[in-house]
Amino acid sequence: MSRTLSAAIAAAAFGLAAGLATPAAAQGEGEKVNQVIVYGDDPCPQSAAGEITVCARKAESERYRIPEALRGSESPDNTAWTNRVTAYETVGAFGTLSCSPVGAGGSLGCTQRLIDAAYAEKSGDSSIRFSELIAKEREKRLSTIDEQAAEQQARVEAAEKAYMERQQKKEAEEDAASPATTAPLPTPKGN
Template structure:
């Protein structure tokens, strides 16, 4: 009966937003969500970019796909990986990642990095970095139009203010001309 809490905790972890390193620039926040079925994706607001990855409704309460099954099972290994394994049989010494020979451990980090990149390339999961870039591009495409509209509103308000000041000055000049008549020229 211990599997149920484990499954629920894995499902909860899968629902947490993932923040790729270096994805945020100063001042903007990125909200990454996974929505299911026909659920609505919340709109981006102010300085928050909301990016939604949509999955099918039947995936809502399932264990996340990367955690299902055994990726290391022989049935899940590609033939090219099996052939590469035969290439390194008997390799010893520097950059071999083997416990035999001097410097055998020097190749282990390279092997680990290669396997991580290969796993990342094979992952069918949603790539939030790409979705964030698309959302940024969508936002940047409207900035020029928004700036032009704001500038037009400011210029219209300035024109109204100038017209109001001119009308007030003209009214004061007219009032001053009626109140004190000009003296007659000397003869």
């Protein structure tokens, strides 16, 4: 009796699975989607009957480059040979400044290794490099600083000249308004 029960359950499960697969299969009978990447001004291929063609357009400069998804791969297969050789050179390193638990002063090199790794990561980072942006902005500002300083100096000299002319004019007016007293000063008497 248990065999017939398990056979009945299996038949029901198979029938249920076959019934559920039919709508999914019917959905797959629709139009085929063709995804194409085109570069520059290349035309997008025309869709055929029963097919939808979707084109993603990229710049002409991207045509022969490695795809973006593979450029930043951290896979060991993408490591340059020079980096692999450098890694093998440090296998037997021990002692002072080696960043290893072996030898006297082996742990002293760990800080330097961290610093070197941070600088290597910073220089190899593909994102915006703020140091370069700052250097460019500084260069742009320094290129105009001489002109700005000359303009400022000219404004200051013009303001000083106008001030001096006003002072001389004021003194001349005061001298003209007051009576001329040019009496000689008394001479001091001898001791």
